[in-house]
Amino acid sequence: MNVLKAVSLWIDKLNTWVGWVVAWVTLGLVLVVFTDVVMRYLFRTSFVFTQELEWHLFAFIFLIGGGYTLLKDGHVRVDIVYQALGFKARAWVNLLGVLLLLIPGCLLIITTSWNFVYKSWAIMEGSPDPGGIPFRFLPKACIPVGFILLLLQGISLGIHSLMQIAGLESPQKDAT
Template identity: 65%
Template sequence: MLNLLKIFCGAIDSTNEAVGRIVSWVSLLLVLVVFVDVVMRYLFKTSFVFTQELEWHLFAFIFLIGAGYTLLHDGHVRVDIIYQRLSIKGRAWVNLIGVILFLIPGCWLVIATSWKFVGNSFSMLEGSPDPGGIPYRFIVKGTMTVGYALLLLQGLSMGLHALLQVLGVETGEEENA
């Protein structure tokens, strides 16, 4: 049973690791799009709605789809005045309780409430209301549900790792290896 949990966690961690690599390339694309937009605005005194919308679509993709990867690498903002002074087992307890009380319900709330919103957008192939805007707005709206699902999965992995640490099956050193 413990091996099955470790395999499950490993699959989630690997998935978010792969997603993180994709997001890193999208980040480079965002930098290039912003650069082109700035050059067009300041050198040629013109701007395109499509380019401006593409910037926030890419940013939304990076932020939403990359949240699970960020959690995997403990990159979310944490006020750790107390946390950093705890033992590995103490940190595991904080992580386990945090996942159960906050992360899982929060992610579930966003997924449950966004599902219909995203479905409606996909069913009508929603596009930009602005002339010259991106015709595929439904795709960026879909990243909301997918991103929170990836975050929820990574939270489950984090919670299971914490549980294994509380039970003494994992030492906490596996994360740093």
């Protein structure tokens, strides 16, 4: 069990660090959107590069931040039933959800996105629009990377749930 705890701790630390990076990228996105709005409404101009940068950064935030969001229990769920359950029943729901839904779903997306990402990297795909970003392959690479991080965090959640079921870990009082 100590090995499982160590693995889970490492995954949690990894996604905590990733969450810190995503937070700073989010600040960057706010600044880019602010600049775009000022340019559009005050100077009546807009740049394709700026608009594409907005969705590149959003893709990074959304995809890469998924594991951190799961770590902090920030994903949407139907809490009507879940909150009424006891501590061990919640751990069972989490463990079964990880094993039956999260892991297979992540593996499906990771394996099916490899060829898509590989082709984009092979041609160094860029924007088809004049003035656009020449690095479209980068946000596409966030698909498997983000789902690998989510998969890892799902494994950590499964380990925590297993330990809670076995009585080796108490419930987390505050997920934030």
